[in-house]
Amino acid sequence: MSRLLTDEEIGRQLGELPGWTRQGGEISASYQAPDFPTAVRLVDEVALEAEDMDHHPDIDIRWRTVKFVLSTHSEGGLTQLDVELAHRVTQAAARLKATADG
């Protein structure tokens, strides 16, 4: 069980998560993949991280843009789990980008 973060904690930790923004009790980021299969691969990698954490993002795929929205539903807002998952999503996107860039 993870407690709700304070505004100060959220602001400080978002500073280390480029691309992520806060909308009230959620944080979100969008990634543009080179093509649709790569966008689906990103979702697939994030699915493994989410299962590992037992913490799951809301995901929207539109062609090659993937948007992740994170919130701790049981707490009704943002907890450290969301920050941790945001880091894992960021790392998965960076790995795929490195693969795509060769």
Ligand SMILES: C[C@H](O)[C@H](O)[C@H]1CNC2=NC(N)=NC(=O)C2=N1
């Ligand atoms: C029982 C299980 O741990 C809970 O339902 C988990 C699963 N994944 C979850 N994911 C998110 N984002 N919020 C939750 O509150 C949540 N709860």
